[in-house]
Amino acid sequence: PADTFFGAPYIDSDEWRESPLPHRHVHGGFRDTDTNFTFYFPTxxxxxxxxxxxxxxxxxxxxxxxxxxxxxxxxxxxxxxxLGGYMVESNSGHIGDDTDPRGGEDPTLYGHRASVETARFSKHVAAQIYGAPPHHAYVWGGSGGGRRSPLCLEYGTGVYDGALPFMGGGEIAAHGVTTLMKGAQVMAFASMFNVQRLLRHQAAGVIDATRPGGSGDPYAGLTTHQREELANLYQLGYPRGDEFMIFSPMGQIWLWSSIADRLAAEDAEYFTAFWTQPGYVGHDAPDALADDILDVTTTVSRVVTGRELLTDPAYAGPEFGGLRVMASLMSAGPDLPMAIEVEGLGDGYRLGSGLQLVSGKAKGRQLYCMGHAGDLLSADGVAEANLLRFRDVEVGDEIHVDNRRFLAFCYYY
Incomplete structure (x- = not known):
C-alpha cells in the first residue's frame, strides 16, 4: 500500500455470483487494520x-x-x-460505527485514506482480471458519503478522476486540515425533530397547505408554540413544499443516535440547564414537553431480529412498515437483534429515547430509539453498542427508557 498505515492487502473470498447480475465477487481487507473491501467485477x-x-x-x-x-x-x-464499470466498496476504515483500534479518532483515516487505498488496490486486481487497470475512476456518495467523496478526490492523487457528492453539507475546510469538521446538520436536525414531534398530529394539514392547490398557510390551526417552531425550521433553511419529509423519517434519526453520547459528554451543562434554569424551554414552558416525557424502567418482553420483522406475520401490519423498510436496508445482516418489545411504556414520545439496559448480560449498554410501532422499539448506538444492538439481551431484562435528553436536543439549535 502507498499509505504505510495499511498492512498488506489480503483476499478472503473470491467467487462467482449471479445476482444482481453475473460478476466476480472479491472480498478482503488490509492486515493490522479494520479496513475491509468488496470488489464487484462484471463480465x-x-x-x-x-x-x-x-x-x-x-x-x-x-x-x-x-x-x-x-x-x-x-x-x-x-x-x-x-456504465461500463466495476464497483468498489470499502467500510471507510472501521467496522460499523466503531473506530479502528490503531486509527483511533483520526478523521483522515475514515474521511478518505481507507477509501483511497481500497480503490488503489482494486486497480491492481482489475488489471489481473481485465488485462489492464481502469482508465477512469469515480467516487460518489450522499450525506456522509457526500462529505467524504470530495476528500477522496482531493487527497487521493492519481486515484480518482472525478467525484459526485450530494446532500453533503458542512463547512468547507482549507486543504490539509486534519481536525473534525463541524456538521451544519446538527442544529437543523434538532429543529426538524422538534417540529416532527410537536406537529405529528397536524402533519397532514401542514403538508397539504404547501402542496399545489393548497392554502399556502402551513401555520393554520397551530398553537403559538407550534407556529414558532415551524417558523424557526423554515428560517434555518428547510424548503417549503418538502414538509412530507419531516413526517416520513427514514434514517434521519440516526444522526441523533450517533452524536447523543458525545453531546452529553461535551455539553453536559446544557442538558442539565434545559430542565433546571430560567431561559430554557424545559424550565420556562414545561407544558410544551410534559405529555411527551418518558422516564420509565420496564422489562423486555421480546427480542426481535431484522429477519423476524420481515417474515413474522405479527409484524405484517402497516404500522410496522417503516421498521420493515429499515430492516431490509440493514447492512449488519438480518439476524442482528435490532428491536425489542417492552411492557408498560405509557403514552410518552418514543423516537429518540435513550434505552439503557440495567440488568442482564448487556447491562450498561446505551442505545437510542430509531423507530417504533407501539411498544416495539428499534434502536442504534455508537461503537460497540452499534455492533451489538440487542445481542445478549433476554426476555425479562430491565431497561430504562428516558427521552429527556432527546427532548432537550430538540431545542438545541
Missing part, C-alpha cells in the same frame, strides 16, 4: 474500463452496502455495469 463484455466507488452515507462502516437493497435504490452494480 468483460460489459466492462469499458471504468471504476465506480460509491461511499455509504452516515459514518459508513460496511463494505457491502451497495451490493444489496441500497444499491437498488440509489445506484449499485446494475447501474455501474450499464
Amino acid at each position: 468483460e463484455d460489459s466492462y469499458d474500463g471504468r471504476l465506480f466507488h460509491p461511499l455509504e452515507g452516515a459514518h459508513a462502516g460496511h463494505e457491502d452496502a451497495f451490493g444489496g437493497p441500497m444499491g437498488d435504490v440509489i445506484g449499485g452494480l446494475t447501474l455501474i455495469s450499464r
Whole structure:
C-alpha cells in the first residue's frame, strides 16, 4: 500500500455470483487494520474500463452496502455495469460505527485514506482480471458519503478522476486540515425533530397547505408554540413544499443516535440547564414537553431480529412498515437483534429515547430509539453498542427508557 498505515492487502473470498447480475465477487481487507473491501467485477463484455466507488452515507462502516437493497435504490452494480464499470466498496476504515483500534479518532483515516487505498488496490486486481487497470475512476456518495467523496478526490492523487457528492453539507475546510469538521446538520436536525414531534398530529394539514392547490398557510390551526417552531425550521433553511419529509423519517434519526453520547459528554451543562434554569424551554414552558416525557424502567418482553420483522406475520401490519423498510436496508445482516418489545411504556414520545439496559448480560449498554410501532422499539448506538444492538439481551431484562435528553436536543439549535 502507498499509505504505510495499511498492512498488506489480503483476499478472503473470491467467487462467482449471479445476482444482481453475473460478476466476480472479491472480498478482503488490509492486515493490522479494520479496513475491509468488496470488489464487484462484471463480465468483460460489459466492462469499458471504468471504476465506480460509491461511499455509504452516515459514518459508513460496511463494505457491502451497495451490493444489496441500497444499491437498488440509489445506484449499485446494475447501474455501474450499464456504465461500463466495476464497483468498489470499502467500510471507510472501521467496522460499523466503531473506530479502528490503531486509527483511533483520526478523521483522515475514515474521511478518505481507507477509501483511497481500497480503490488503489482494486486497480491492481482489475488489471489481473481485465488485462489492464481502469482508465477512469469515480467516487460518489450522499450525506456522509457526500462529505467524504470530495476528500477522496482531493487527497487521493492519481486515484480518482472525478467525484459526485450530494446532500453533503458542512463547512468547507482549507486543504490539509486534519481536525473534525463541524456538521451544519446538527442544529437543523434538532429543529426538524422538534417540529416532527410537536406537529405529528397536524402533519397532514401542514403538508397539504404547501402542496399545489393548497392554502399556502402551513401555520393554520397551530398553537403559538407550534407556529414558532415551524417558523424557526423554515428560517434555518428547510424548503417549503418538502414538509412530507419531516413526517416520513427514514434514517434521519440516526444522526441523533450517533452524536447523543458525545453531546452529553461535551455539553453536559446544557442538558442539565434545559430542565433546571430560567431561559430554557424545559424550565420556562414545561407544558410544551410534559405529555411527551418518558422516564420509565420496564422489562423486555421480546427480542426481535431484522429477519423476524420481515417474515413474522405479527409484524405484517402497516404500522410496522417503516421498521420493515429499515430492516431490509440493514447492512449488519438480518439476524442482528435490532428491536425489542417492552411492557408498560405509557403514552410518552418514543423516537429518540435513550434505552439503557440495567440488568442482564448487556447491562450498561446505551442505545437510542430509531423507530417504533407501539411498544416495539428499534434502536442504534455508537461503537460497540452499534455492533451489538440487542445481542445478549433476554426476555425479562430491565431497561430504562428516558427521552429527556432527546427532548432537550430538540431545542438545541
